[in-house]
Amino acid sequence: MTPQSNLALESAQMYLASRVRVRTPLGAGEYLECLRHHARETYDKRLSIALDCLSIYRQLFTEQYARSAAPPFSMQREHEFYRLVHTQCFPLHVDDETDLLTYLAREPRFFLPFIPLRGLQRHDWAAGTFEYEKLDLPYQLALIMMEGNNEPVTLLTKPPITLPPTAPPLAAVGWSLFTNACKVAGGPLRFLPLAFNLINYKTGNMWLDLPRRAGYVVRAWSLETVSALTLMRVEAEKYDIAMRALHNWFHEDLAGCLGTAVKLWNDASQKERESGYEGMMTDELVDAGWLPLGNDLVAAPPGEMERVMGALHEQLYEQERGQLN
Secondary structure, three states, X not given: OOHHHHHHHHHHHHHHHHXXXXXXXXXXXXXXXXXXXOOHHHHHHHHHHXXXXXXXXXXXXXXXXXXXXXXOOOHHHHHHHHHHHHHHOOOOOOOOOOOHHHHHHHOOOOOOOXXXXXXXXXXXXXXXXXXXXXXXHHHHHHHHHHHOEOOOEEEOOOOOEEEOOEOOOOOHHHHHHHHHHHHHHOHHHHHHHHHHHHHOOOOOOOOOOOOHHHOOEEEOOOHHHHHHHHHHHHHHHHHHHHHHHXXXXXXXXXXXXXXXXXXXXXXXXXXXXXXXXOOEOOOOOOOOOEEEEOOEEEEOOOOHHHHHHHHHHHHHHHHHHHHHO
């Protein structure tokens, strides 16, 4: 289709949807109210968003759409779509006090022009916003490791456990060694690096990387966005289960399990120092040819990045082979 044909088709769809929508009482009221206070373009934008939502409804919830008794292109059918997303995909939060279903029952003309998102983590990780002693053990341990302690640290568990000194925060090489060591160790310990990512809002999951103090962010309605957010919500629930499993595993043998985790961290730090790349980080936000060192950027000679990664992979291979033997 040519661009002109696409515009003509879109205009025809808007026209037909508008004619059908205004035949319902709510649709007629919406139309008159909108034109009374706004320009015609505002109503057209409102109708365009409604068509986007109903298109997602038809594609994502095919059976429910086919069985719907609500008039086509109506507000009632939009509300059916909101309910399905809210109950089967992810929560559509309107505010902290009122549930979406309550809004829909109370406000027949309720309209969501976008997808509202708010972080789902149970904790806000800004300094002073959480009580350390009440955190699950994976988070307590990760925070200790992220700070590094030259002296033993006592956790107020039952009974209290004193951890050996932990090495300073790891850089790129040490972190890769540590995450791989946790994976090789198997069991719930393989989830420990996730605690660091959760604390730093670096999971790659939108539901987990939004600090609750940031409030709401919005996304436009689209099939791709609804599908991606649904999968991320499932993933977020799995991550929460993983953290609880790791917390319970630590409690099975506090001294032994926590000691194992600290040993993996300290071993990774030692190997990083031995590699000669202590403190060097790779960063997605800088060019691949640069390695940040502290607050400075230092140029990596040609082939240096490949040599670093090659040495790292060789260390990982040797570590895995030692575990298997």
